[in-house]
Every structure is written in C-alpha cells, then in structure tokens.
Amino acid sequence: MAETAEDLDSLARVLTACFGKGGDFTVIVEELSGVTSGDGVVQSEAQRKKRKRSGDVPDSARDTEATVQRTEFKVWSSLLAQWSPVFEKMMSSDKYDESQKSQVVITDFSAGAVEIFLRFLYSGSVGGSITALVEVAAIADKYQVEALHPLCLRLVRKALIPEVACEVLAVADRFHVAEMRAVALDLVLTKPKEALQKRPRLRPQLLEEILGSGLLCTKTDELKKTVQSWGGKDGNSLASIINIPANNEHTDDVLNRLNELWCASDRNSNAAFVGNWVSMIVGPGQHKYPADELECIAANGERFTLRKGWMQWVLPHASVHLQGFAFSHTIRATISFRIHVKSDEDGATWHLAYESLEKEIEHGTFLPCKRPQGLVQYFKLEVLEGELPETFFNIQGILQTSVCQPCREQVQSSQVLLAVSCAGGVFSAQMLMTKDLTSLSGVLAACFGTSGGNFTVIVEERSADTLESSNEIEESVKRTEFKVWSFLLTRWSPVFEKMIGSDNYAESQKSQVVIQDFSASAIEIFLRFLYSGSVGGSIAALVEVAAIAEKYQVEALSPLCLRLVRKALTPEVACEVFALADCFHVAQMRAEALDLVFANPEAALKERPALRADLLEEILGSGLLCTSADSLKEILRGWGTYDTERLESMIKVGTESEQTSDALYALWERYRKAGRKGVFVGSWVAVIREQGEAFSSEDVEGIASNSLRLTLRKGWLQWYLLHSSVHLQGFSFILGWDISAATSFRIWCSEVGVTWHLAYESKKEEIIGGTFLACKRPPGLVKHLKLEVLEGGLADFYFNIHGILQTSV
Numbered sequence: 001m002a003e004t005a006e007d008l009d010s011l012a013r014v015l016t017a018c019f020g021k022g023g024d025f026t027v028i029v030e031e032l033s034g035v036t037s038g039d040g041v042v043q044s045e046a047q048r049k050k051r052k053r054s055g056d057v058p059d060s061a062r063d064t065e066a067t068v069q070r071t072e073f074k075v076w077s078s079l080l081a082q083w084s085p086v087f088e089k090m091m092s093s094d095k096y097d098e099s100q101k102s103q104v105v106i107t108d109f110s111a112g113a114v115e116i117f118l119r120f121l122y123s124g125s126v127g128g129s130i131t132a133l134v135e136v137a138a139i140a141d142k143y144q145v146e147a148l149h150p151l152c153l154r155l156v157r158k159a160l161i162p163e164v165a166c167e168v169l170a171v172a173d174r175f176h177v178a179e180m181r182a183v184a185l186d187l188v189l190t191k192p193k194e195a196l197q198k199r200p201r202l203r204p205q206l207l208e209e210i211l212g213s214g215l216l217c218t219k220t221d222e223l224k225k226t227v228q229s230w231g232g233k234d235g236n237s238l239a240s241i242i243n244i245p246a247n248n249e250h251t252d253d254v255l256n257r258l259n260e261l262w263c264a265s266d267r268n269s270n271a272a273f274v275g276n277w278v279s280m281i282v283g284p285g286q287h288k289y290p291a292d293e294l295e296c297i298a299a300n301g302e303r304f305t306l307r308k309g310w311m312q313w314v315l316p317h318a319s320v321h322l323q324g325f326a327f328s329h330t331i332r333a334t335i336s337f338r339i340h341v342k343s344d345e346d347g348a349t350w351h352l353a354y355e356s357l358e359k360e361i362e363h364g365t366f367l368p369c370k371r372p373q374g375l376v377q378y379f380k381l382e383v384l385e386g387e388l389p390e391t392f393f394n395i396q397g398i399l400q401t402s403v404c405q406p407c408r409e410q411v412q413s414s415q416v417l418l419a420v421s422c423a424g425g426v427f428s429a430q431m432l433m434t435k436d437l438t439s440l441s442g443v444l445a446a447c448f449g450t451s452g453g454n455f456t457v458i459v460e461e462r463s464a465d466t467l468e469s470s471n472e473i474e475e476s477v478k479r480t481e482f483k484v485w486s487f488l489l490t491r492w493s494p495v496f497e498k499m500i501g502s503d504n505y506a507e508s509q510k511s512q513v514v515i516q517d518f519s520a521s522a523i524e525i526f527l528r529f530l531y532s533g534s535v536g537g538s539i540a541a542l543v544e545v546a547a548i549a550e551k552y553q554v555e556a557l558s559p560l561c562l563r564l565v566r567k568a569l570t571p572e573v574a575c576e577v578f579a580l581a582d583c584f585h586v587a588q589m590r591a592e593a594l595d596l597v598f599a600n601p602e603a604a605l606k607e608r609p610a611l612r613a614d615l616l617e618e619i620l621g622s623g624l625l626c627t628s629a630d631s632l633k634e635i636l637r638g639w640g641t642y643d644t645e646r647l648e649s650m651i652k653v654g655t656e657s658e659q660t661s662d663a664l665y666a667l668w669e670r671y672r673k674a675g676r677k678g679v680f681v682g683s684w685v686a687v688i689r690e691q692g693e694a695f696s697s698e699d700v701e702g703i704a705s706n707s708l709r710l711t712l713r714k715g716w717l718q719w720y721l722l723h724s725s726v727h728l729q730g731f732s733f734i735l736g737w738d739i740s741a742a743t744s745f746r747i748w749c750s751e752v753g754v755t756w757h758l759a760y761e762s763k764k765e766e767i768i769g770g771t772f773l774a775c776k777r778p779p780g781l782v783k784h785l786k787l788e789v790l791e792g793g794l795a796d797f798y799f800n801i802h803g804i805l806q807t808s809v
Contacts, residue, residue, distance in 0.1 A: 166200030575609030735769035
C-alpha cells in the first residue's frame with residue numbers, strides 16, 4: 001500500500017515503465033497530414049465536406065491530397081476509468097462503441113499531446129513544450145482529468161513571457177483553452193512592445209482582435225509604428241484596424257459617473273446637472289432637501305435616508321443596460337423595499353428589478369437585478385416597511401450616453417441625432433436632423449445602384465462546388481459588383497480614405513476593392529447606409545453589417561446596428577446571435593448574447609441551439625449558467641439527442657475563483673458563512689501597520705474585513721491574504737467625501753511580500769468616491785497589498801480591492 005511519498009515515487013516509476021507494454025484498451029489517434037486549405041490549415045474530410053456544403057471552401061487548386069497517420073497506444077482501461085469520468089462512462093456501458101470495441105478514436109488532438117496525456121495517467125507527472133502543454137490541458141479538460149488541467153496551466157504560466165504570448169494565444173484559441181487564452185491575450189495587451197515586436201503568426205481574426213481591442217497598453221501612434229515595422233503589403237490596412245474605444249462604458253455607479261462627465265464637460269457653460277443630466281422626483285412624505293443636497297443625491301455623492309415611500313431618478317440623455325445595485329450601508333432584514341425601473345421606450349410600465357426578501361443585506365453586496373427588456377432611464381426606490389438608513393445608492397451596468405452635452409439650446413450643425421423605429425417586424429434606423437438632411441438622404445438613396453460611380457466594390461462569394469474540379473474555379477466564384485462614389489466612401493470610412501487617397505495601394509490604382517470575407521447582401525446594406533444614413537435587415541444581417549462597419553471604421557453604423565440587434569435580442573434567439581457574432585468577431589455583441597444565454601438558460605436552451613461544438617461547450621462548461629446542474633441536465637435531456645451524456649459531461653461546476661469588487665469583504669463573508677471558526681485576523685487576513693497609533697482588536701478585524709471606515713494619515717497600512725490570492729484589476733474607495741487633489745498616495749502589491757509592484761499612484765487629481773481605479777497589472781497573482789499615503793490623508797473610507805479572488809484552502 002502506497003502510504004509515503006517514497007512509495008508513491010516508486011509506484012510512479014513502475015507505472016511509467018508499464019506504459020506502452022500492452023493493455024486491454026486501445027487509444028487510436030488519427031492525424032491528417034498534407035491536407036491544407038488555401039489558408040494553410042490542416043482539415044479533416046468531415047471539415048472539407050462541411051465547408052463545401054456551406055460554400056466556404058478554398059480553391060481546389062491550392063488543396064493537397066489527404067493522408068491519415070494512425071498512432072495506437074495500448075493502455076489499461078481501469079487506469080483510464082479511474083482518472084477520467086468520461087472514459088469511465090465510455091467503458092462502463094455496452095451502449096457505447098468504445099466499450100464494445102475496446103478502443104477510442106481521437107481525431108481532434110495530436111499523437112504527441114495524447115502520449116503526454118496518457119503518460120501522465122501512468123506517472124502522475126507531465127512535461128513538454130509550452131504549446132504541447134496547452135494542448136494537453138485541452139485534452140485533460142475534455143476528458144475531465146481534474147488534476148492534470150491546472151498542472152499544465154501552471155507550467156505554461158511559469159514559462160509564459162511576452163515574446164511567446166501570441167504563440168500560446170494561437171494554440172489556446174485553437175484548442176479552446178479559454179483560461180489560458182485569456183492569460184496569454186492579457187499578456188499581449190499588457191506588454192505589446194515585447195509581444196508584438198515581430199509579426200505574430202496568428203489567424204487574421206485573432207490579430208484583428210488584438211489590434212482592434214482598444215486595450216493595448218501603448219499609444220495609438222506607437223502601435224501603428226510597430227505594425228508598420230512588420231513590413232508586408234498589409235501594414236497600413238492592419239494599422240487601420242486599431243480601434244478607438246466606444247462611448248459605452250461599464251460602471252459600478254451610474255449616477256456618479258454622469259456627474260463626472262458633467263464636470264469634465266466644462267460645467268460653467270452647460271445647463272445644471274439636476275434637471276438636465278439627472279432629474280430627481282422626491283415622493284410625498286420624504287424630507288424636503290435643499291437644492292445643493294438634492295444635487296448631491298442626484299450624483300450619488302451624499303448619503304440619504306429614505307422613509308416609507310419612494311424617490312425617483314430620471315436620466316434624460318442617458319440609458320443603462322442594467323445589471324444590478326449596491327448600497328453602502330448594511331440593510332436590516334426588517335426593512336422591506338423594492339426597486340422599479342422603466343425603459344427609455346416604454347414610459348408607462350414599471351418593471352420590478354429588485355425586491356428585498358426579509359434578509360439582511362451587507363453593505364457593498366452586489367444585488368443582481370431581474371433584467372428589464374431594454375435599456376433603462378427611470379429608477380424608483382420604494383420603501384414598504386421601515387426606513388433605509390444613510391446610504392449611497394449605486395446603480396451598476398453599462399452606461400450609454402446619447403449626447404455628450406445635454407440640453408444645450410443650440411446644437412452644433414455637425415451633430416447627428418439617432419432615431420430608431422420598428423415597422424412591420426423589420427428594424428430600421430435613420431440618422432435624422434433637419435428636413436434638408438432628410439431630402440438629401442432620399443436623393444442619395446435613390447442614386448445608389450442607378451447613377452454609376454467612379455469606384456467599384458466587388459464581392460466574391462465562393463459557391464458549394466468549388467472543390468469539385470480545379471477547372472471550375474472561376475465558375476464557382478460568384479462576383480457581385482457595386483458602382484459607388486469614392487468620395488462618399490472616403491468621407492464615411494478612414495480605411496477607404498487611406499486606400500483611395502494614395503497611389504501606393506492597388507485599390508487606388510485599379511479604382512476597385514475586392515471583398516471576400518462578407519456576403520454581397522450584407523455589403524449592399526452597408527453601402528446603402530453610406531448613401532442614405534439608414535440601415536435595416538434581419539438580425540443576422542445586422543450582426544454581419546456591424547462587423548463590416550467595424551472593419552472599415554464607419555463609427556456611426558456599428559453602434560446603430562448593435563442597438564437594433566439589442567432591440568430584437570431575446571433569450572430565444574440569443575444563441576443564434578452568439579454564433580453569428582462569434583463568426584464575424586463582433587466581440588461586444590458576442591458577449592451580450594452570451595450574457596443573455598447565461599442569464600436565461602431555460603428559454604435560451606429550450607431547444608438545442610445550432611452551434612459549433614466548441615461554442616456549445618463554452619456555454620455548458622462556463623460555470624456561469626443561472627440554473628442548477630440538475631435543471632441544466634433536464635434541459636439537455638429534453639433535446640432528445642443521442643449525445644446527451646456527452647453533453648452532460650461538459651457541464652462544469654463552478655471553481656473556487658470568484659469575481660469581486662471587494663476582496664477583503666468577500667473573504668469575511670466566507671469566514672462568516674463557515675461558522676466563524678477560529679479567528680479571521682491572522683488566519684484569513686493579516687493587517688500590518690507602520691509604527692504609530694495602535695488599533696483595538698475590533699478595529700483590526702474591521703480593517704481586515706473592510707467593514708470599518710478607516711482614516712489613514714501619512715504612512716502606510718498593509719493587508720496580507722494568508723490563504724488567498726487576487727488576480728488584480730483595480731481599486732475603489734467608498735468615501736464620506738471625495739479625495740482631494742492635494743492628497744498623494746500609492747498602492748503597492750506583491751506576491752510574496754519581498755519585491756513590491758506599484759499598482760496605482762494618484763496624480764494630483766480629485767478622485768470621486770466609488771470611482772474604479774484601474775491598476776497597473778502585476779506580473780502574477782497578489783497576496784500582499786500596501787496603501788501608502790505620501791501627502792495629506794485619506795479619511796473615512798472603505799478600501800475596495802477589485803479582481804478575481806482565488807483561495808487555496
């Protein structure tokens with residue numbers, strides 16, 4: 001019996017020697033070699049047939065003949081079954097071919113990676129190149145070998161440096177290792193100078209994802225110089241992909257963020273904040289607030305007390321994609337309240353977004369809402385029993401502002417207002433301003449396709465018979481031509497402006513552009529918008545048009561399409577939109593559609609969605625679906641398909657990692673829910689202070705759990721998470737008042753408490769309470785955090801640490 005480490009080492013050596021020396025089960029790996037499509041990707045016969053049916057196939061003249069290389073591994077079935085629940089199911093039932101034939105055929109991984117995987121099952125150890133380990137992690141994930149997957153990822157993280165981050169990103173993307181894909185992409189975004197020093201070998205979509213992310217930690221001009229230094233004919237077109245962030249922004253405090261925007265827009269020349277940016281309606285029986293206090297409440301800059309009754313906030317020129325709420329004060333279970341909202345389109349019907357359930361709500365707790373149908377402009381907080389004590393009211397979600405400086409009497413002639421309408425089930429959007437503009441739009445719309453032009457847009461679509469014969473290539477490519485005016489294209493699109501404005505480009509020399517990555521029907525909708533300023537079509541067409549708009553940087557069109565898609569987006573079509581957005585790399589809509597699937601799985605997954613296997617696995621294995629595992633399994637069984645058990649095996653139980661906006665308090669909650677066994681200070685969190693004023697034991701516990709307001713003068717205070725780590729994203733201060741520009745402070749972090757990383761430094765600017773302060777990312781996970789005041793002082797605050805909290809115990 002293996003009772004000691006030494007015995008286990010001996011056992012591992014014996015089993016390692018047994019690998020390849022016979023067994024009662026055969027693992028067969030089939031690898032295709034020599035078969036490449038025009039883009040150089042090795043494809044199976046099934047993939048070739050699928051692409052042929054869809055019409056998305058390369059030139060047969062560029063394809064090579066298929067050869068299948070088979071590699072066989074003899075293994076012991078009992079060993080596979082003990083490690084892997086998936087293999088255990090395969091072998092324990094005669095229903096499966098694998099059990100009947102005593103073999104499994106693997107076609108989606110390389111023999112080299114499968115061998116490393118199998119050797120681990122024998123030896124308990126794993127090693128290989130960084131790319132091989134990513135692939136092995138994917139195999140471990142597929143076959144649910146729980147010990148192997150994190151081991152591979154740990155080794156990859158240790159070897160991961162910016163110079164190989166793109167290579168790891170490509171492999172992780174190919175094998176759908178989502179966690180490592182995110183880690184590698186994060187390193188590219190953080191260290192672009194090193195990661196993108198040479199042109200990475202990435203699919204165009206991945207390269208476009210990086211360049212167009214708007215997240216690269218470098219200046220736009222420097223990034224363009226880097227891209228152009230790669231050389232190649234597409235340097236300028238790649239540089240044109242570099243994206244500028246959109247006007248939508250996620251915020252934990254909508255009201256306070258609107259106040260920041262008002263302050264930043266030169267408040268002296270604008271209308272008042274209350275009544276123009278936020279309107280307040282105080283219900284009967286409430287305190288009569290003077291104007292200055294009401295303005296602070298409207299901006300969520302001052303605590304307020306709400307008696308039995310209600311208070312209402314209206315956002316005249318902004319809307320919110322609502323996610324939830326938070327209060328800065330603990331609310332007792334005896335207090336009963338509701339939060340109602342109304343959309344910007346339905347001013348009559350209130351939607352119940354949240355209702356208290358006679359449970360105590362700790363301060364800062366995120367309260368997820370019952371999602372309304374659309375964007376929200378009206379919020380009503382209603383107390384039914386008791387009284388809400390002095391508190392801030394945080395509205396969390398995606399803030400969308402329609403006008404940067406609202407309610408000015410004079411609107412600049414260059415501004416364009418967007419109006420969205422729905423008629424006959426087909427969505428359309430128009431850019432309206434004056435009758436003259438409307439007339440011009442009608443004239444230009446009538447010109448499209450009838451009066452010619454000096455530039456030709458050619459769309460090449462490949463039909464399903466492309467691979468049948470190399471002699472039929474020309475016949476199998478459907479060409480659609482649109483004659484357009486070049487000046488119209490250049491006025492809308494900086495990309496076309498560069499193409500047409502320089503003789504260095506073939507497009508300028510030939511007065512034409514050839515488009516092969518979008519359909520002719522979507523390109524026509526896109527071009528008609530350039531003529532008319534209006535867009536309409538099916539939800540599928542609009543997602544594709546949004547992708548075209550992003551590629552050619554037509555800034556007005558992309559958000560317009562996405563707004564229309566959002567209006568049509570319901571749980572029942574969320575999977576379809578998710579698939580389309582993934583196909584065309586419309587990242588924002590992909591995320592929103594996926595979010596809707598997560599939030600409403602009963603409706604979104606009522607019938608089996610037509611998704612690629614990896615997308616379905618992404619959903620089922622996300623650990624984010626808002627339903628129980630048993631309920632999800634019932635949904636899958638309701639599909640009535642043969643692979644129910646395989647699909648059930650994809651369901652991933654949530655890990656011990658959690659996203660939090662208050663890591664210290666999250667740890668306190670875990671301690672409290674665990675029955676407060678032992679002591680919190682010194683076992684969960686340690687507090688280390690600079691020599692000076694002593695804290696009582698109660699104060700130390702409050703500081704360690706972020707449940708006590710703290711005042712810090714010149715000096716420092718340190719937190720040490722004994723059994724947890726944080727993937728750090730940033731910080732926020734919940735304050736009695738704002739941090740003045742005269743206060744200077746730094747926030748340091750460390751993994752082991754020896755070498756400190758400067759995560760944030762104040763820049764002599766006022767910081768509004770609750771503002772998210774993005775940090776300079778440390779190289780790894782963090783266990784030590786130190787808040788250091790250099791000048792002035794921080795008074796009456798909570799210190800919120802934002803990030804992914806991971807616990808080892």
